[in-house]
Amino acid sequence: MGALSIRNVRKSFGATNILKGIDIEVEAGEFLILVGPSGCGKSTLLSMIAGLDTPTTGSIHIADRDVTYALPKDRDIAMVFQSYALYPNMNVAQNISFGLEMRNVPKPQREQAIKRVATMLQIEHLLDRKPGQLSGGQRQRVAMGRALARNPKLFLFDEPLSNLDAKLRVEMRAEIKLLHQRTQTTTVYVTHDQVEAMTLGDRIAVMRDGVVQQLGTPDDIYSRPATRFVAEFIGSPAMNMVGSLHAENGLNSKGVELALTAEQRNALQAANAPEITYGLRPESLAFADAGLPGSLTMLEPTGPETYALVDTAVGTLVARVPGKVRQAVGERVFLRWSAADAHLFDAKTEQRVA
Amino acid sequence: MSTARRSFDWQRAALWSVLLLFALFFLAPMYVMLATSLKDMAQIREGNLMSLPSSPSFDAWLKAWSQACTGIDCSGLKPFFMNSVLMVVPAVLVSTTLGAINGYVLSKWRFRGSELMFALMLFGVFMPMQVVLLPMSQILGWLGIASSIWGLVLVHIIAGLPSTTLFFRNYYVGLPDELVKAAMLDGAGFWRIFWRIVLPLSTPILVVTLIWQFTNIWNDFLYGVVFSGSYSKPVTVGLNNLANTSSAVKEYNVDMAAAMIAALPTLFVYIVAGKYFVRGLTAGAVKG
Numbered sequence: 020m021g022a023l024s025i026r027n028v029r030k031s032f033g034a035t036n037i038l039k040g041i042d043i044e045v046e047a048g049e050f051l052i053l054v055g056p057s058g059c060g061k062s063t064l065l066s067m068i069a070g071l072d073t074p075t076t077g078s079i080h081i082a083d084r085d086v087t088y089a090l091p092k093d094r095d096i097a098m099v100f101q102s103y104a105l106y107p108n109m110n111v112a113q114n115i116s117f118g119l120e121m122r123n124v125p126k127p128q129r130e131q132a133i134k135r136v137a138t139m140l141q142i143e144h145l146l147d148r149k150p151g152q153l154s155g156g157q158r159q160r161v162a163m164g165r166a167l168a169r170n171p172k173l174f175l176f177d178e179p180l181s182n183l184d185a186k187l188r189v190e191m192r193a194e195i196k197l198l199h200q201r202t203q204t205t206t207v208y209v210t211h212d213q214v215e216a217m218t219l220g221d222r223i224a225v226m227r228d229g230v231v232q233q234l235g236t237p238d239d240i241y242s243r244p245a246t247r248f249v250a251e252f253i254g255s256p257a258m259n260m261v262g263s264l265h266a267e268n269g270l271n272s273k274g275v276e277l278a279l280t281a282e283q284r285n286a287l288q289a290a291n292a293p294e295i296t297y298g299l300r301p302e303s304l305a306f307a308d309a310g311l312p313g314s315l316t317m318l319e320p321t322g323p324e325t326y327a328l329v330d331t332a333v334g335t336l337v338a339r340v341p342g343k344v345r346q347a348v349g350e351r352v353f354l355r356w357s358a359a360d361a362h363l364f365d366a367k368t369e370q371r372v373a
Numbered sequence: 374m375s376t377a378r379r380s381f382d383w384q385r386a387a388l389w390s391v392l393l394l395f396a397l398f399f400l401a402p403m404y405v406m407l408a409t410s411l412k413d414m415a416q417i418r419e420g421n422l423m424s425l426p427s428s429p430s431f432d433a434w435l436k437a438w439s440q441a442c443t444g445i446d447c448s449g450l451k452p453f454f455m456n457s458v459l460m461v462v463p464a465v466l467v468s469t470t471l472g473a474i475n476g477y478v479l480s481k482w483r484f485r486g487s488e489l490m491f492a493l494m495l496f497g498v499f500m501p502m503q504v505v506l507l508p509m510s511q512i513l514g515w516l517g518i519a520s521s522i523w524g525l526v527l528v529h530i531i532a533g534l535p536s537t538t539l540f541f542r543n544y545y546v547g548l549p550d551e552l553v554k555a556a557m558l559d560g561a562g563f564w565r566i567f568w569r570i571v572l573p574l575s576t577p578i579l580v581v582t583l584i585w586q587f588t589n590i591w592n593d594f595l596y597g598v599v600f601s602g603s604y605s606k607p608v609t610v611g612l613n614n615l616a617n618t619s620s621a622v623k624e625y626n627v628d629m630a631a632a633m634i635a636a637l638p639t640l641f642v643y644i645v646a647g648k649y650f651v652r653g654l655t656a657g658a659v660k661g
Contacts (some may be wrong), residue, residue, distance in 0.1 A: 071554050092560035104551035108573035117558035117569075165559075 022205040023068065023173060028077035030063055030229075037063050038126075039072070039229040045222075048203040054210055054222035055250070058230040061209045062177060065274065067174055070094050080174055092121070097166035098175040103158045105150035105165070111139075112146040115164045122169070136164040139198075148189060155274060156187045163198070171356065176208040180215065192218060197323045206331040218240065225249045243362075247369040250298050250362055256326055259304070259336045261297040262366060270295055272333045275311065278358035286373035294366035301339035306346070307355035313348050328353060363369055410434060410630035417625050418569035431484025437634055441627050444612035448649060450631050452604075453611025457591060457638075459522050460607055465530035465586045471530070472537020472582060473575065477567055480545035483551045484540070491542060497535030505532070506599055528600055529590045536589075537582050544578040545571065580649035588639045608635045 023045040030038040032264070038060045045051045053061040066072035069077060070091035078087045086094050096363075097118070101222070105114050115136055116129040122133075137143045140160045148172035150158055159179065166174060180188045196219055199206055210216055216223050217237045224234045244250035250258045252305075263272035265287060270277040277297050287295065313331030320343065327338045329352060338354060346352055363372040405422055411429040443625040479491050509528060510519065518524040548571065556566045597607040606614075612635045616628045643650070 069554075069558060071557065091554075091557045092562075096558065098558050100551045100555060100556070102549055102551050104549060104555040106552065106556070106570055108570070117561075118557070121560035121565065143621075 026079045028074045050206045050221040052223045053218045054216040055226035059226040065209045075175040097171040099162045099179045101139035101178040115168045132168045136167045174206040231279040247364040256337045259299045261333045263297045280358045283373040290372045292365040296364040296366045301337045303356045303360035304338035310353040311357035406629045434630040437627045437631035453608040457608040460525045464526045468530045468533035469582045473541045475538040476541025479542045493536045522605045
């Protein structure tokens with residue numbers, strides 16, 4: 020029994036199923052990320068946790084209380100919206116204390132809460148300003164302040180950083196993480212950004228088409244993706260996927276023998292799938308003197324590392340190599356990897372084999 | 374720089390003269406009314422419409438206000454003017470308030486069928502006024518407020534609702550839904566969200582609706598002539614009766630003064646709040 024449990028939640032509008040049976044348990048103090056492409060149902064799920072929407076079937080419990088049909092105000096939650104949704108007619112202090120005022124908290128305590136939150140977020144000098152006079156980052160802080168003022172049991176974030184520019188986004192991301200480390204409030208955070216998901220989450224639920232594809236720690240998700248979709252969605256540049264056939268003594272892709280470990284061989288035998296997608300993260304590939312031959316078609320230097328596009332017999336592969344690349348575009352190169360780094364997926368079911 | 378500035382000035386001059394010409398053209402009738410109302414009958418008989426009053430006096434205004442005859446009753450426009458005030462104030466306030474609440478519900482608290490409801494209300498905006506005359510008088514009779522000012526107030530509230538609802542609904546559609554959601558999470562209910570969040574953000578559309586309703590109801594003649602009794606006629610009907618009452622001499626100065634009196638309140642509203650009117654009509658383009 021945790022701080023939040025989502026049990027078999029389904030949502031459909033007519034014949035369209037938005038959510039197809041979601042089960043998630045969140046422990047107290049945990050930071051859960053809901054990540055997925057747009058239209059995967061993550062925001063709908065968050066709305067239901069907030070009480071702004073109700074599931075078609077299933078139930079939602081906060082701190083062991085069934086709140087499936089409870090009003091938002093009776094759930095003891097606070098939410099930060101993508102657009103911040105600050106009240107334009109009120110100044111920052113009024114914005115922060117509005118929730119307390121609605122709950123009939125006496126004025127001295129409200130003042131105290133404003134002070135506490137303002138100090139925590141370093142917005143003391145902005146308290147008298149209207150939201151229209153604030154910059155994007157400041158609005159973001161005030162929106163968090165409004166959520167923090169009530170000391171809620173549960174924090175909800177709906178893509179809170181997507182309206183900020185790249186630099187500010189990184190800053191605010193760090194601040195959200197620090198804030199969570201300090202307050203230890205259970206948090207559900209919706210994003211479509213895989214970097215945010217990986218950096219912030221204690222656990223990540225990767226969603227697609229109303230289904231949780233995988234629920235696990237960032238490390239689980241990255242090093243043992245449960246499906247081909249998760250493998251491709253998390254990680255940048257995306258994982259290289261090579262279609263291959265299960266031959267007698269291993270995997271064969273367009274005449275190229277793909278390396279396997281003994282463990283992978285056993286898993287393949289057990290899975291009994293004729294077609295296998297062989298996945299390799301770009302950082303698993305390295306240039307070598309021998310290996311899979313190919314021609315270098317493009318280089319994308321990022322500074323600390325370079326992404327190299329290599330045309331090989333099995334298709335175009337992206338390698339992520341540290342530092343600069345000595346070879347020139349058009350040159351013949353060899354790619355090498357260790358079989359243990361490969362991810363194997365059943366091409367038909369897209370489920371992980373090994 | 375200087376040459377560019379000079380040619381710019383020429384353009385300005387051309388622009389200004391054209392605008393001035395148009396302004397004169399549109400203001401001319403107003404001038405004639407005002408000038409005539411300040412003349413005495415002797416000067417009017419000279420027949421020079423555009424001349425300035427030689428000895429301006431407010432006698433005609435005074436007569437129009439309190440002595441001119443409408444039919445057999447000779448107490449001027451005053452009682453009619455008062456009727457109009459008594460009719461306009463509650464009708465404008467109630468129709469605007471209800472329109473704001475309707476708009477709030479239809480945009481922020483949608484329910485099954487709310488779009489259909491809105492479409493039907495829109496239909497009301499385009500309905501010819503004549504269509505409702507007979508059924509409305511029937512209903513006013515049933516309610517026992519036929520021929521009274523309250524009957525007129527009710528008619529104007531109902532007739533105004535489609536437009537006020539349309540104004541507010543379209544304005545509120547532009548307010549982010551997340552504001553309402555955030556307020557719900559903060560613990561505010563339907564009315565508190567309306568009072569504390571939505572209404573304080575409605576100033577432009579409130580002004581537009583108030584002006585719109587005031588002008589429409591004040592200037593209405595049809596409902597006024599159909600649904601009023603002898604002691605509840607609004608000023609538009611009074612003006613008509615005053616100008617049409619035949620007497621030995623046609624007193625143009627009194628007619629003009631009466632027309633000016635009847636038009637003054639709407640004129641006043643435009644002058645005071647016109648700037649908000651223009652701002653409000655374009656408010657949809659501005660983001661909070």
